[in-house]
Amino acid sequence: MPRSSSRKGTTNLKESGNSPVMDLFRGGSSKASSKDTGRHDQLFYTYANHSSDMIDPDGIVSLCSDLGVDHTDVRILMLAWTMQAEKQGYFTLHCCVNAFSWQDEWRRGLKELRADSLSKLQKAVLDLDNKVRKSSSFPDFYSFAFRYCLTEEKQKCIDTESICILLDLVLGCQFRAQVDALTQYLKQQTDYKVINMDQWNAFYRFCNEINFSTFENYDPDLAWPLILDNFVDWMRLKRDKA
Amino acid sequence: MNQREIIDFHEGWKFMQNGITKLKSILEGAAETHFTSEEHIMLYTTIYNMCTQKPPHDYSQQLYDKYKESFHEYITSSVLPSLKERHDEFMLRELVRRWQNHQVMARWLSRFFFYLDRYFISRRSLPPLMEVGLTCFRELVYQEVKVKVRDAVISLIDREREGEQIDRALLKNVLDIFVEIGNGLMDFYEKDFEDAMLKDTGAYYSRKASNWIVDDSCPDYMLKAENCLRREKERVSHYLHSSSETKLLEKVQHELLFVYATQLLEKEQSGCHALLMDEKVEDLSRMYRLFSKISGGLEPVSNTFKQHVTAEGSALVKQAEDAVSQKKTDKKDVVGVQEQVFVRKVIDLHDKFMAYVNNCFLNHTLFHKALKDAFEVFCNKGVAGSSNAELLATFCDNILKKGGSEKLSDEAIEETLEKVVKLLAYIGDKDLFAEFYRKKLARRLLFNKSANDDHERSILTKLKQQCGGQFTSKMEGMVTDLTLARENQTHFEEYLNNNPTANPGIDLTVTVLTTGFWPSYKSFDLNLPVEMVKCIEVFKEFYETKTKHRKLTWIYSFGTCNVNGKFESKTIELVVTTHQAAALLLFNTSNRLSYQEIMAQLNLSDEDVVRLLHSLSCAKYKILNKEPSTKVISPNDVFEFNGKFTDKMRHIKIHLPPGDEKKKVIEDVDKDRRYAIDASIIRIMKSRKVLGYQQLVSECVEQLSRMFKPDVKAIKKRIEDLITRDYLERDKDNANLFKYLA
Numbered sequence: 001m002p003r004s005s006s007r008k009g010t011t012n013l014k015e016s017g018n019s020p021v022m023d024l025f026r027g028g029s030s031k032a033s034s035k036d037t038g039r040h041d042q043l044f045y046t047y048a049n050h051s052s053d054m055i056d057p058d059g060i061v062s063l064c065s066d067l068g069v070d071h072t073d074v075r076i077l078m079l080a081w082t083m084q085a086e087k088q089g090y091f092t093l094h095c096c097v098n099a100f101s102w103q104d105e106w107r108r109g110l111k112e113l114r115a116d117s118l119s120k121l122q123k124a125v126l127d128l129d130n131k132v133r134k135s136s137s138f139p140d141f142y143s144f145a146f147r148y149c150l151t152e153e154k155q156k157c158i159d160t161e162s163i164c165i166l167l168d169l170v171l172g173c174q175f176r177a178q179v180d181a182l183t184q185y186l187k188q189q190t191d192y193k194v195i196n197m198d199q200w201n202a203f204y205r206f207c208n209e210i211n212f213s214t215f216e217n218y219d220p221d222l223a224w225p226l227i228l229d230n231f232v233d234w235m236r237l238k239r240d241k242a
Numbered sequence: 243m244n245q246r247e248i249i250d251f252h253e254g255w256k257f258m259q260n261g262i263t264k265l266k267s268i269l270e271g272a273a274e275t276h277f278t279s280e281e282h283i284m285l286y287t288t289i290y291n292m293c294t295q296k297p298p299h300d301y302s303q304q305l306y307d308k309y310k311e312s313f314h315e316y317i318t319s320s321v322l323p324s325l326k327e328r329h330d331e332f333m334l335r336e337l338v339r340r341w342q343n344h345q346v347m348a349r350w351l352s353r354f355f356f357y358l359d360r361y362f363i364s365r366r367s368l369p370p371l372m373e374v375g376l377t378c379f380r381e382l383v384y385q386e387v388k389v390k391v392r393d394a395v396i397s398l399i400d401r402e403r404e405g406e407q408i409d410r411a412l413l414k415n416v417l418d419i420f421v422e423i424g425n426g427l428m429d430f431y432e433k434d435f436e437d438a439m440l441k442d443t444g445a446y447y448s449r450k451a452s453n454w455i456v457d458d459s460c461p462d463y464m465l466k467a468e469n470c471l472r473r474e475k476e477r478v479s480h481y482l483h484s485s486s487e488t489k490l491l492e493k494v495q496h497e498l499l500f501v502y503a504t505q506l507l508e509k510e511q512s513g514c515h516a517l518l519m520d521e522k523v524e525d526l527s528r529m530y531r532l533f534s535k536i537s538g539g540l541e542p543v544s545n546t547f548k549q550h551v552t553a554e555g556s557a558l559v560k561q562a563e564d565a566v567s568q569k570k571t572d573k574k575d576v577v578g579v580q581e582q583v584f585v586r587k588v589i590d591l592h593d594k595f596m597a598y599v600n601n602c603f604l605n606h607t608l609f610h611k612a613l614k615d616a617f618e619v620f621c622n623k624g625v626a627g628s629s630n631a632e633l634l635a636t637f638c639d640n641i642l643k644k645g646g647s648e649k650l651s652d653e654a655i656e657e658t659l660e661k662v663v664k665l666l667a668y669i670g671d672k673d674l675f676a677e678f679y680r681k682k683l684a685r686r687l688l689f690n691k692s693a694n695d696d697h698e699r700s701i702l703t704k705l706k707q708q709c710g711g712q713f714t715s716k717m718e719g720m721v722t723d724l725t726l727a728r729e730n731q732t733h734f735e736e737y738l739n740n741n742p743t744a745n746p747g748i749d750l751t752v753t754v755l756t757t758g759f760w761p762s763y764k765s766f767d768l769n770l771p772v773e774m775v776k777c778i779e780v781f782k783e784f785y786e787t788k789t790k791h792r793k794l795t796w797i798y799s800f801g802t803c804n805v806n807g808k809f810e811s812k813t814i815e816l817v818v819t820t821h822q823a824a825a826l827l828l829f830n831t832s833n834r835l836s837y838q839e840i841m842a843q844l845n846l847s848d849e850d851v852v853r854l855l856h857s858l859s860c861a862k863y864k865i866l867n868k869e870p871s872t873k874v875i876s877p878n879d880v881f882e883f884n885g886k887f888t889d890k891m892r893h894i895k896i897h898l899p900p901g902d903e904k905k906k907v908i909e910d911v912d913k914d915r916r917y918a919i920d921a922s923i924i925r926i927m928k929s930r931k932v933l934g935y936q937q938l939v940s941e942c943v944e945q946l947s948r949m950f951k952p953d954v955k956a957i958k959k960r961i962e963d964l965i966t967r968d969y970l971e972r973d974k975d976n977a978n979l980f981k982y983l984a
Binding site: 156157196198199201202205222223224225226229 | 935936954955958959961962965966972977978979980
């Protein structure tokens with residue numbers, strides 16, 4: 001079924017060859033053969049809701065089970081990133097459910113992954129975690145994760161509960177100690193009920209740059225967000241007491 | 243005779259020799275002879291002839307040599323021996339005598355041999371005769387005796403220092419020799435005398451100082467030092483060469499002051515700190531005079547001064563805090579007498595120490611700064627929970643309101659206001675002061691409590707001078723509003739006259755305020771008594787005839803009402819606030835009302851109801867009876883009109899104390915500060931486009947410092963907020979860099 005080119009309510013996505021996703025999967029051919037497209041579409045419609053032309057949460061769940069990956073797994077998020085999916089995902093307290101809406105995104109993602117069948121897709125997805133974490137585009141994925149969770153149109157912040165989940169998902173493997181500490185702090189502090197993009201980005205920088213055992217290179221006179229200044233003070237107090 | 247006879251050299255010289263011998267005997271003081279003009283001319287002419295004879299009889303060179311020899315001979319045979327056999331002062335005298343003689347001799351001989359000076363010396367590039375003479379004396383006499391002479395002079399100087407009377411004229415003459423022997427150069431004076439003299443002086447004072455510093459108190463030591471310096475200066479004028487003055491005084495200052503500066507200033511009972519404590523103004527002035535002469539001398543003094551002022555100021559703070567804590571707890575939030583006394587004391591302290599800066603320390607910038615730093619320390623501490631900003635504002639209010647300072651003369655009031663404004667310079671939170679001041683000004687203006695319009699305007703002028711126009715613009719607006727309000731009232735009254743049906747039957751005065759100028763007030767929807775409702779409507783109608791573009795918000799909490807209370811014995815006119823009047827009028831319809839009923843009917847907050855009922859039932863005039871008749875209002879109380887109330891006056895004012903404004907003021911100021919910080923950040927970023935975090939913070943602090951000292955964390959928070967609102971963004975590569983988003 002040919003897709004109409006008009007889209008509802010989406011902003012422009014990067015389609016150029018400079019997307020970080022393309023960096024990840026270097027050298028993907030820019031022209032898809034009609035045979036490939038056909039297979040992509042086939043796969044799409046296996047899971048898509050025919051009336052709305054999108055893979056809705058139910059479709060995702062079945063896709064995930066076919067892939068052998070839990071739908072709360074970070075690799076699904078990474079898949080969404082690969083597709084440069086729009087901010088259609090949403091997190092509830094207990095599960096992370098994504099909706100892949102448009103076929104173009106689907107096509108793009110599968111093209112990048114060079115997957116035109118379920119088995120190839122499965123292989124690619126299972127490998128995504130490794131690939132993305134080690135790549136130089138990880139920071140872009142990290143920012144994407146935040147944006148993806150902004151469900152309302154003018155929404156700029158995410159509540160702290162969801163942030164904790166997201167942090168665990170995205171940074172848990174690499175920075176276990178930091179994520180645990182931050183989560184604990186965020187849950188007990190009352191100054192901030194929501195976290196914005198700037199603070200979110202700063203968390204990543206913090207994990208990368210600051211010596212977590214001593215905080216000796218943390219300088220509150222620099223432009224770190226206030227929430228991190230407070231976090232470091234809190235950590236120091238805790239450690240002094242211990 | 244036309245032709246001159248050739249003078250043979252030996253002949254001629256013999257003749258000259260006689261002349262020289264005669265000269266010598268005159269010098270020795272032997273005979274009272276002198277040269278006659280003839281003798282003079284003969285001697286001169288002999289030389290002339292011998293020089294102008296034709297060769298081989300021109301004897302210029304030989305004569306030149308002989309001239310020199312004459313000095314040699316005389317010096318070695320007479321002068322040196324006589325000097326060698328004398329010592330000390332006697333030697334000095336002999337030297338002076340011989341030097342003076344020598345100058346006479348040189349002068350005379352030069353006259354005799356003058357012709358050589360005219361042509362011979364320049365032809366052969368030889369030194370002139372006087373110089374030859376000088377050089378002879380220098381080489382043969384001066385160089386021989388200079389060390390002995392120097393030592394003799396120095397020992398005389400030291401004796402004079404010890405109090406002996408010495409022959410100053412002699413020393414002057416001796417030292418003149420050292421100067422003149424240089425023939426224009428000071429080298430001999432400096433190397434052969436001054437250097438050693440300075441060294442000796444240094445050693446002398448070093449010894450003295452090491453004793454004095456142990457034995458003497460600081461003031462005594464300083465007095466001695468000052469005297470020594472004075473005497474050394476005199477010494478220069480008496481016999482030393484003027485060029486020695488600077489070096490000499492520096493040496494003395496070094497040994498007496500520089501070396502022992504710290505020990506002197508830190509002397510336990512009598513050092514700088516002690517002098518300040520004991521208010522020894524004269525000693526401190528001396529200290530300033532002396533220490534200003536040595537490099538880095540004043541810094542420790544100004545530091546001690548600063549510490550002293552800070553300590554005194556902090557003591558005042560503690561004193562006030564202690565006094566306040568002894569007060570009963572129920573009056574804790576009200577700025578009371580103790581705090582006012584504190585402000586007065588701080589003003590006096592400032593006067594006292596400013597006098598020190600002006601008089602003892604001669605207005606030196608170091609001390610002005612020390613005073614400023616000290617005051618900034620303790621003027622920002624606050625007393626018992628009230629900030630200094632509030633204390634100062636209350637202080638001003640007390641002066642400016644009726645019944646505040648009527649005992650003081652106009653000049654005294656002006657002076658005090660002047661001083662208060664000066665103190666404001668030390669307070670960081672100037673915007674807090676402005677807000678408190680504004681709140682109190684509003685009360686004074688609206689309740690007609692201002693004592694004197696001129697003083698009100700005068701302090702605003704002073705504040706404007708000190709803090710800029712922006713600081714006082716709102717306050718000035720408030721004062722102007724009142725003037726306009728009076729005009730407006732006149733128009734309103736005309737309107738009522740022209741529209742008799744509109745008249746509400748109650749005398750109504752309305753003051754219309756411009757919102758931006760006045761402090762913000764929570765306006766409650768007080769349920770007005772019916773009688774008053776009509777008033778409001780009438781005024782609204784009238785106001786709409788003047789302008790349709792403005793909205794009126796009624797602030798009943800500032801209204802005043804005259805209500806007639808028909809008590810059993812007599813009717814008394816009660817002057818109350820609108821809130822109080824509304825409460826009282828409820829009793830026109832019901833004799834007994836409970837607290838809850840009153841609150842419900844009035845539609846006010848608990849806080850306001852408690853205050854107003856208290857003023858009517860538990861204060862000086864009990865218009866209402868309260869059950870139970872405790873002194874505290876509780877929600878279970880019941881109130882009744884007190885028909886039996888009476889007073890000898892027919893007209894009484896029932897005071898309603900203002901609620902706690904402090905919290906609201908601080909809230910308002912905090913809010914304004916957030917806006918101010920935002921505006922400042924945006925202003926800076928707009929012009930710089932890209933700026934590092936630390937620079938942004940420091941520029942922001944500087945921009946705002948006129949009004950308050952912003953907390954760095956607060957600035958950080960505002961920056962984050964502005965990022966969220968898309969005014970700024972963080973640079974992708976450098977997390978400490980911000981960019982302005984147009």
